[in-house]
Amino acid sequence: MARNANVYATKDLHELERELRAKDMARVARLYGKRGFWARLRLLLVLIGPGVLTMIADNDAGGVITYAQTGATYGIGFFIPSLIIAGFIAYVVQEMTVRLGAVTRRGHAEMIWGRYGAFWGWFSLVDLVVANVLTLVTEFIGIKIGMGVFGVPGWISESIALAIDVFALLVLRYYTWERIALWIAAGNLIFIPLMFMAKPHWSAVADAFVNWNVPGGFTASFLFIVLANFGTTIAPWMLFFQQSSVVDKGLTERDIRHGQLDTALGTLAMIVVACAIMVLTGTVMHSSHGMNLDITGILNLLGAKIGPVGERLFALGLVEAGLIAAIALTASTSWAMGEAFHWPKSINMPARLAWKFYVPGIASAVIAAAIVLIPHAPLGFLNMIVQVIASIFMPAALMFLMLLLNDREVMGHHVNRTWQNVSGFAIIGLLVVLNGLYGLTVIFPNLF
């Protein structure tokens, strides 16, 4: 059927949004109607997406750099087991967004705005958008540094990454966008063969689980790196992104089990890749170098220790990590703005009809790419601001999640079970304590 902007100027765009989503829902409904192993497998493959994408995108350029620096600084002793705990935390939190999205069929921003009013709505939206733009800056830095290993000038690598990001969001339907993003996300697995290239001592990895202790004692710098690792494992954008993704994909209550499996698979992939990076740098760099290695130093050292192929593979991984996170963050900003202001909010929507939805995401990516190209931009300071916003915002975002997941009026019988509430509030408590302790070390540097 021919469609044009004039027709939809008078038609409810929200109705069109639901109509377009119905196509994806019909595909799923057909697969539910089929019997047999292959039909079940196909159903699973069709429904997988939001969880894997969120978790892999969380292994972003900043995350790769943090894990690599942690491995180089502290070896594999403390952080490999702690990553597994962080994986459990990430699963518990993200699984809640699946249920919330599938039951309410509304995004996180819309839920906060609608249930708790404009003040908390604005608070969440401003924090999210500012943190997203600044996190995008770190993604473009990662892309620039990674492509720099292949001799590609910064402005070219930034332009290509931006073009892929914008093209995917503007031109593709949700399902195609998600499939392409998943293929890009698969590139994250590049760190696993890289780990094997380093020939790690598996007995040392196993020993990390047996003798779990804080290397060098509890210091302010250790606390900072613990916060950085938790901060990179669970981030505010993940809550908003996965819930919006579940809604845009058209998942319903019937799909919750598949959504949980999707999230579990994503968590597994995220933790395996994060461990691989830490084992890699912990094996190659920890004994001889250690502290104060930036990402360029890590790349150079990898080249010297495991050869130029290793250095290039790591650089490719860094580019992939930046690109997949940029795609996710851009969509997250657009979804959150659309949900907050009740604009049409679907990647299925044609750009000419839903330009309000697309503009914020694309603008955030353009601003971030431009900041990276500014000579002498205070990138370290910007990165610190991201950490500060995330540390203030994350407990608040988690609290809203917990309130919503205990709200029978919106969740019905899908409200949290006791163990989920205990886990959720324990996670919030842990974050508040860690953030508070770090804040105290700022005022009292000799506290530890």
Next chain:
Amino acid sequence: MKRKDGLIVDLTSGAPISPTDPLPRAQVKGWVKAVFWGLRVYIAIMLVLVVIGLAKGSF
């Protein structure tokens, strides 16, 4: 309900509050009210720490 390719796709029902209906404001009372006050206090403390950190040049 929408009919697509011979299949009925349920677009609205199932959710306790239909996705097409306006979302009513939550009743903020009891422990939820305490949570919101805790949140405000936490944010205020963190902002004070950030300001002190900036003033001391710790960032």
